Amino acid sequence: MRFLSYVFTLLLALALTACGGGGGSSGSNPNRPTIFTTAPSALSMPLGVVQQYSVRGGVAPYTVSSDNVRVANASLRGDALLINSVGQGGASITIRDNNGGATSVAITVGDPLKLSMENVKSYVGDKIKVLITGGTPPYRVSTLETGVTGVVNGNELLLTLNAVSKVDVVVLDALDQQAKMNVEVITGSPQFNLVPVAQTISENSTQSTVLTVIGGVGPFTVRSSDTTLLNAAVSGNSVTLTTGTNGRRCVSEDTIVTVTVVDSRGAFATSSILIADNPAGCGLRLSAKSVAVIEGDTVKLTLEGLSNTGIVTLQSADPKKATATYSGGVITVVGVQTTLVPEQPAVPANPNANPPVEAKPAVPAYDDPVTITVIDSGPPTGSDTFKVSVLKKTP
Template sequence: MHWMGALLAAVLVSACGGGGGSSGSDPKTPTVQTTAPATLSMPLGVVQSYSVFGGVAPYSVSSSDVRVLNASVSDQTLILNSVGQGNATVTIRDRNGGSVAVAITVGDPLTLSMSSVQTYVGDTVKVLISGGTPPYRVSALDIALKGTIVGNELTLKTLSVGGPFDVVVLDARGQQAKMTVTTLAGSPQFNLAPAAMTISETSTEPLSLLISGGTSSYTVRTSDLTLLQPSANTVTGNTVTLLTGTKGNRCVNADSPVTVEIRDANGAHATSAITITDNPSGCGNLKAVPASVTVTRGSDASVLIQGQAANGTIRLVSSRTDIATVSERLDANGIAAVHGVAVGTTDIIVTDSAQPGVSLTFTVTVVAP
């Protein structure tokens, strides 16, 4: 009888199996996971995709606030669509009830078209406000500056010499953006205001310079037309408007000065010094070379990804891994490897951890051998 009891015990142990995760789970990744970070910021009105893996498929997803964010999952791809300002938590679950959550904030960051200006007492400076949630309000030292906001335009009137004075713009959700103003004594008979300013390379808004004195009409030029160019070479009013230069962006490899010069009808001239600062988090212009890829089924192709921030990590996700896969990370030369799985077309989504809200999508077409 003892041998029968031992046999029965052995059969029961064999039937129950060993430990190490739920039945059917991947022993290497027993819990559902995602390539999306635990906290994520998204601009309003964009779609971003991330991979889902581990646990036991199929996966499901829910959003805590569909007025802010819609979420869906297709096979192993998580798709996030930002539809409103605010916060939402996305929860991904596998068949066994395992889950992982992503906390998401939707809304464009609050930014100002200038980060610092230097001008004269009595001058007026106009600054454009971008992002955030209107209405906006301004806080400044009232004995030095008078600040008013109409729509998305901040107007600053300089009242006294000194500085740099802090100017803080706040939106309806409490986000803040700050700039500084330094006010000089005196005011030349003919000048541009502000006399100097600093902007980020990520800035894209038009810049306004006000003309004081001189004789109309005025001729305008800049020292680097690739970075900043006037909206018109000849001005008859009292405002010079500067637009992004001929290369289509203001990205620089290091802080770069641009001088704006105007000459009046009598030959007198005035200048404004604009410094475009290098943003250590990148310029927000991810680029794939080539911009689209055609690869034979079963073969590999290489894609160069440009525009990575100095302290960022590039992550790549294929929206259809049954058509093409892609290396999740770049190699030391900035190259991503694409592998053709089946005939068809899919998108590859590229994100940079140091540039929240910035993404790039390029197309992969897989053809038969």
């Protein structure tokens, strides 16, 4: 692809600065301006796309490198930085100037590796099932102590709690991306219990969680203390937790939901589920709030935080310039016509004209990005927006 350097310089400075920028060092000469980029310091990208940013400050010429070219590589065209996502996982892009200054961008490509539980507390002898999502299969598990052992089967991790301990269990994918959970093993093993007895999940999670009934006399019944956040269903000795009637698990602060199982004798066992508030927010989440695309080309964003049954629609404020479609967690944006408004020359005053003409100053070229609205029909309903700058394609 060929890019117009002037258009990059103007568009990316205006349209992408809102994403935040990676700050850098001034290098060996502190009197020189510090190098920085309009790319955010931490960037999530879908697989197989190119995103464009700009480099500023420092002393040209610039160079760029990636510490993991299997995940992301980058190139420079003048002061335009192009980042290309080629594999799932993490990478760090470093831009250096001719004065020894540098700035970096942390890249995460694809769906991040996630576990259905973040923190678990249960008894010696219990077995815990954890679901693995995202990343790049196959998965493997690493534990640093014999107090907890783990086996991965497909996308399921089975933990066996062997001895009293506190252990960090790490799951890795094929690209060495990591997800960690803390497991606390405590003494005692009641004749009737629900394991794990306590765990933490993120409010952003929509994954189901499986608890196991140990002991007791079936058949069992189960109830949730807050069905707006978590529904509970029992089959045999397995209890499955799914998102409640709210359609999301969003909370204003850390919130505990108690799941209670009752056996045929009337005995009961409980498990405490802490739904952790995410300071970054809950609901619809886009991988970028502004993107740039060349006329006739496409760029992709990822969308998370959807309701369980909602339908996603996208509305472009100007479909003659940019459109978008959604499928399987990915939004595809199409650049139709440039959003660059050309320079307007100055108009001199002409009082003798009929009607008289007032003087007007020149207006430099500027970008007028298109706003695209993402709507989730719910329940619950949700919406978010992002802006699209369309770069003019050179002949």
